[in-house]
Amino acid sequence: MSGYASTATIAQIAQRLRGAKHIAVVTHARPDGDAAGSVLAAVRALRAVGLRAEGFFCGSVDPNIQALARAGETVHGNPPTMDADIDLALLVDTGSWNQVEPLDGWLKSMAGRVVGLDHHGRGDPIASDRVVDTSSAAATQMVAQLVEALGIDLSKHGGRYSIAEALFAGLATDTGWFRFQSVTPAVLALASRLLAAGVDHVHLHQLLEENGRPARLGVTARALSSVTLHREGRIAVMLLAGSDFAATGAGSDDIGGIVNVPLTIGGIEMSCLLSEQSPGVTKCSFRSKPAGEGQPSIDVNAFAAQFGGGGHRLAAGARIARPLAEARALVESALKALVLRTRS
Ligand SMILES: [Mn+2]
Incomplete structure (x- = not known):
């Protein structure tokens, strides 16, 4: 995990892509809006x-x-079928083996021929x-720079x-539709340029956030x-068992945002x-918000790391690999040990 830092510039990555014959753009399993947006923007730009x-x-x-x-x-599949003539992979929005598990054998076979933006x-x-670049609010903020390095006028x-x-x-x-701490003037400047280019943000919001089953x-x-509350009501824990999914007809795609x-x-x-x-497998999502005006939020990235996970400070x-009840006991005991700031 240590030593995970830049080894190249965006211009160097653009140069390697220009020299490739057939490029696979890949991301973490179960792509979210940023992973899919990064893949699609890169594929469109390369084409x-x-x-x-x-x-x-x-x-x-x-x-x-x-x-x-x-x-x-x-191209889909778990894992997808990779063409034999692919000579370069562009990995976006992740750099973790445990997030690219279905592709790990293939990525290992591509050693030295994988470039990444994360x-x-x-x-x-x-x-x-x-x-x-952890200062980027989204991987697509980095892909935007790659697109321009390829000489494309957005x-x-x-x-x-x-x-x-x-x-x-x-x-x-x-960015939670431009609400998070990660939103900087540069993020809004890029958003402004994308809207000026003709992006229909109302359509996108409806497609991605108001289109549930x-x-x-x-x-x-x-x-x-x-819901149960912990640590004097400062932390909420919710559980969904397999029986909840069976009884409601919901799948794992239907629970995004509930956390x-x-x-x-x-x-x-x-x-x-x-x-x-x-x-025997429990998926855990952690979210936090600042304790009050000007106060820091709980670092859920560090919290998730105790279980081999990760993400960002506010979302991880x-x-x-334990049944729900055992995973719950592990998480709740970690919550008991969590150092909380005294509220002012
Ligand atoms: Mn992302």
């Missing part, structure tokens, strides 16, 4: 400059995320040439299924009715959602 490129998605893909792509832009603080040296690529639309999807979703309501109700609901309560600083992915996750 726009005459290079051969495809995006590869593995794990289950939320249909609303998939709807960002046009037919033929992405904004996470933890990772492995999968990409020999990589740019790691203002000419702003319609539906455009480079700008894919970049905006990542920027918006990874009815089963989402039932599983949300079950998650909320499971944020307890944070709508004034005194709650951290929220945890533990969901049973399969018997982990996969615990």
